[in-house]
Amino acid sequence: MKLYACEKCPLRSYSERKPKALITRIWRWHTKWCPGWKAYQKSQSEKRPE
Numbered sequence: 001m002k003l004y005a006c007e008k009c010p011l012r013s014y015s016e017r018k019p020k021a022l023i024t025r026i027w028r029w030h031t032k033w034c035p036g037w038k039a040y041q042k043s044q045s046e047k048r049p050e
Helices: 010-017 022-031 035-047
Strands: none
Touching: 010 022
16 A cells, blocks of 8 residues: 555645645645645545445
8 A cells, every 4th residue: 555645744634623724725726736636535535435
């Protein structure tokens, strides 16, 4: 199983705790084009059987 930096990302962790913070908005913007985040999301969807 490959580990992604997104799993332990301090910005992601902070954003989950403080959803209305400016840093959270920047992090969300970043996830729209970040290849690492897209790969992490794909790996998460493959883990969950739907």
